[in-house]
């Protein structure tokens with residue numbers, strides 16, 4: 001399989017007035033094209049930091065990050081980062097929110113706008129395209145945020161606890177929703193979460209991080225039926241087994 | 255909910271709301287009538303001294319006379335000119351300075367104590383300096399309006415710009431946005447509500463500035479009329495000018511509120 005992303009012995013120490021905080025320590029892992037990787041770890045362990053590192057928002061203190069074999073410089077073009085909350089701009093219509101990355105990357109041409117409109121249509125938001133974010137439900141907003149992330153056709157998606165702001169019911173549905181869009185668009189995804197169930201039901205592989213400073217304590221290849229959507233996968237006979245294993249790993253560490 | 259299908263409770267609620275609105279309007283107006291009426295009657299009966307307190311009918315006559323001689327228009331225009339110019343310059347300049355302070359954290363830190371001191375300084379104390387610098391005329395008055403309005407603008411707008419959600423700035427960064435793009439696409443549009451409420455504050459500030467300026471130096475304007483009226487003990491004139499001032503300030507505020515409604519509707 002084609003390797004798309006590789007972290008090689010990456011460490012990160014934050015500097016601030018009150019001293020330094022080591023958030024990530026000797027972190028190494030690879031992601032192959034088309035894979036769905038989940039990273040789980042306790043709150044505050046450094047998960048968001050790992051995504052910021054991959055996205056190039058911060059530079060590793062030690063270690064290297066490779067994108068398709070070369071040390072990354074061009075990442076914002078290849079990586080779509082979906083944040084915890086939808087972060088839609090209240091003063092823009094859904095359509096204009098989706099166009100935002102095109103404007104920023106100065107690729108706001110007819111072809112790309114057409115692509116954006118197609119995504120909006122394909123994923124059932126066309127009747128809301130002229131609506132403002134506050135007119136949409138939480139789930140719809142999250143879907144709009146995902147489309148905004150996809151609009152410049154990134155190769156890797158980074159998802160930072162993208163469902164944590166939603167209530168439980170909505171969350172399970174949006175989870176299915178987001179998963180099917182990502183697999184239909186054949187994207188490589190790195191999902192960060194502290195929700196074990198979410199990780200098992202969505203991912204092919206799970207990385208377990210220790211508490212801060214984050215380092216890999218386990219790497220599992222899941223054996224669930226990947227043709228099923230996340231909600232259905234929760235009924236898989238192996239779901240409980242993995243839940244048990246990951247639960248213990250997270251709690252053993254704590 | 256369809257129209258032919260409104261519940262009894264809803265009708266009752268709507269009715270109640272309506273009644274309460276009417277009541278508020280009636281009372282507001284009633285209070286005004288009561289005060290003006292009492293004032294007039296007591297002055298006529300000699301219970302209060304019409305020389306010291308003036309009276310509504312005399313105030314109206316004074317306004318009419320001022321209007322007929324053409325003085326009213328020129329005084330109003332003078333003060334309006336000073337106020338509006340002060341308001342505009344201070345709002346624009348203050349917002350630009352706030353933008354620069356948002357842009358550069360370094361500049362912000364360096365200038366912070368100056369802004370704090372200027373803010374707490376009673377600007378009237380600068381009166382003599384302003385007069386020496388700008389002369390005893392319109393320029394000084396406009397400068398007074400500007401200095402009073404601009405500090406508030408800088409502080410309000412800077413806080414507004416800085417209050418842009420961190421997570422939205424992160425979104426922009428992750429999209430590879432430049433600082434300029436973040437400013438134009440996020441920070442400025444997100445600060446429009448702050449700007450509108452700043453405009454509301456500035457209306458009041460600019461009036462304070464221009465009237466205060468006129469107290470210090472002027473030969474014309476509403477503030478001048480008030481001071482002059484006080485000096486020659488023509489309380490009718492003082493009261494008439496004050497009423498006109500209230501009306502002007504009210505109209506300007508109402509215009510800003512209309513602008514606010516227009517902007518929030520569009521969002």
Ligand SMILES: Nc1ncnc2c1ncn2[C@@H]1O[C@H](COP(=O)(O)OP(=O)(O)O)[C@@H](O)[C@H]1O
Pocket residue numbers: 014015016021022023041042043044045046047048049050212
């Ligand atoms: N910009 C920063 N400066 C200093 N410390 C930070 C910064 N960002 C995060 N941290 C610290 O690094 C640790 C990991 O943070 P984070 O990656 O957000 O954790 P998680 O996403 O797993 O909850 C936390 O202890 C946090 O306080």
Ligand SMILES: [Mg+2]
Pocket residue numbers: 047048160
């Ligand atoms: Mg986090």
